[in-house]
Amino acid sequence: MSQDSLEWAQAMKLARAYVRPQRYTQRFDPLEGLKNGTIFPELVSPYTPPAETSRSHEEALG
Amino acid sequence: MRTPINREELLLRIQALEFAALDLNLYLNTHPGDARALADFNQISAALAQTRTAYEQAFGPLMNYGHSLSCGRWAWIDEPWPWEA
Amino acid sequence: MWAYEKKLEYPVKVSGPNPKLAKVVVTQYGGPDGELAASLRYLTQRYTMPTSQAKGVLTDIGTEELAHMEIVAALVYNLLKGAPLSEIKAAGMDGYYADHDRSVYFVNGDGVPWVAAYIQSKGDPIADLHDNMAAEEKARATYEHLINLSDDPQVTDVLRFLREREVVHFQRFGETLNIVQDFLDRRKVW
Numbered sequence: 564m565s566q567d568s569l570e571w572a573q574a575m576k577l578a579r580a581y582v583r584p585q586r587y588t589q590r591f592d593p594l595e596g597l598k599n600g601t602i603f604p605e606l607v608s609p610y611t612p613p614a615e616t617s618r619s620h621e622e623a624l625g
Numbered sequence: 626m627r628t629p630i631n632r633e634e635l636l637l638r639i640q641a642l643e644f645a646a647l648d649l650n651l652y653l654n655t656h657p658g659d660a661r662a663l664a665d666f667n668q669i670s671a672a673l674a675q676t677r678t679a680y681e682q683a684f685g686p687l688m689n690y691g692h693s694l695s696c697g698r699w700a701w702i703d704e705p706w707p708w709e710a
Numbered sequence: 711m712w713a714y715e716k717k718l719e720y721p722v723k724v725s726g727p728n729p730k731l732a733k734v735v736v737t738q739y740g741g742p743d744g745e746l747a748a749s750l751r752y753l754t755q756r757y758t759m760p761t762s763q764a765k766g767v768l769t770d771i772g773t774e775e776l777a778h779m780e781i782v783a784a785l786v787y788n789l790l791k792g793a794p795l796s797e798i799k800a801a802g803m804d805g806y807y808a809d810h811d812r813s814v815y816f817v818n819g820d821g822v823p824w825v826a827a828y829i830q831s832k833g834d835p836i837a838d839l840h841d842n843m844a845a846e847e848k849a850r851a852t853y854e855h856l857i858n859l860s861d862d863p864q865v866t867d868v869l870r871f872l873r874e875r876e877v878v879h880f881q882r883f884g885e886t887l888n889i890v891q892d893f894l895d896r897r898k899v900w
Contacts, residue, residue, distance in 0.1 A: 579891065580840065582884020587652060587662050593641035593669065597720065600874025602648040608877045610870065612858045636717060644719065647774065648878065654766040655885035690713045707718045708784035 635680045639687075642673040712773070719777040720871045722784040725862045727793035729801035732786050733819060734859055738872070739782045740816030740824040743848040749775035751829040751845060755838045761893050764835065767886045768842075771879050778872055783814045785865060790814075835894070839887045843880055850876035 575581060589604060596602035649666040656662060677687055685700030686693030695701055738744040752772030759765050790798075790812040798807050805821055816824035832838050853873035860866045 580843075580884075581888055581891075582843075582881065584655070584885050584888060585652070585881060587656065587659055590645070590649075590665065593645040594637070596648065597641045597644045597871075600871045601878050602645045603652070603878075606874075606878050606881060608874065610854055610857060610873060612854075637721065640717065640719065640721065643715075647719075647770075651767070651770055651774075651878070651882050654763055654770060655882055655889065657763065687717060688713055688715050692713055701716075707716060707780070708722070708787050 630679070630683050632680075632684055635676065635683070639673065639676050639680060642669055642676055645669045646673055712776075718781055718784060719774070720781060720868060722781055722788065722868055723864045724785065724788040725864050727791060727797065728789045728862055728865075729793045729798045729803045731860060731862060731865060732789035732793075733801055733803050733806070735782065735789065735856060735865070735869075736786050736814070736817060737819040738849070738852060738856065739779060739786060739814065741818035741822075741852070742828045743845065743852045744818075744824075745775050745779035745782055745849075746816060746824060747828040748845060748849060749773075749779060751831070752842065754829070755831045755842070758831070758833050759835055759838070759890070761890055763889050764839075764886050767882055771882060774875070774879075778875065781868060781872065785868060786814045787812075789862075789865070835890050836887070839883055839890060842883045843887070846876045846880040846883060850880070 571581070571583075585603070585605065587603070590596065590602045591599060591604060593602070599607050601607060646666060646669045649662055649669065653659065653662055653666060681687055681693055685703055686695045689701060693701075740746060749772050752768045752775065756765050756768035756772065759768055790803075793812065795807070798804060798812075806815070806817070809815070818824075830838075830841055832841070850873055853869050853876065857866055857869050857873065860869060
């Protein structure tokens, strides 16, 4: 299938999974990419731990 | 007189360049026709090769099995190994 | 075949011995959703994948997982290194210590040893690719749990890197699924 979204939607079948294909446009500089865990800015998915988890040593030890 | 190279700094540069090449490598596997990605991959690979040569000349081989030269002495087994400080 | 590069994919440092943290981090070494399971899964599925893209993806991601396995081992090794017995006992790691001292072994967070039942190679490319996508999500979730548990910011930094890689791997397996489904559809037409 091509990269065209409409063509995709029309071609999608039942009982099938699809993942939208990435299209490379820009990238990080290598060191920034390493720190972000990917060279592609659009694939960065930051994680925020829930509020109850504490950074303090004692709480984390439980 | 040679400018002293910081081993950790140079290794970090290699890690960064190889990581960029790796992520582009994975992208190219599912987008083999992407000419721009390929050009970027080749550019980064060339920079990586250069940086590795500089590292290996100062600090010894990075790879085994004949992928790196070992001049003068068998430096391959030298400490530190990657999991050590 | 494999050759070895004498460096980690991502730099690893820990703030000090921490057997309590090592006890949970080790699950990404020898646990059900850990890096050994991931690497062996992909490297053994690749033989029966159709399309050159799929063979490339499984080989290259499988190889990267070996590098991740090494990173997790480096974390566990450094978190156990120099840890006094009193801390090891307090962490509930005395059973582990009895069998392994401060070495790195393939167990989950409860000391259950790795087993091949953690992985599957169905030989059906659609089933295998879905299995891999699920595996990446489970690994991502596990890294999130470990990030929640970690009280060492240097360890957390490494866990965040490994977590982000799972997101990228999911994307690649998804793209591979698209390609393989397309390929199999077209093959049926002929």
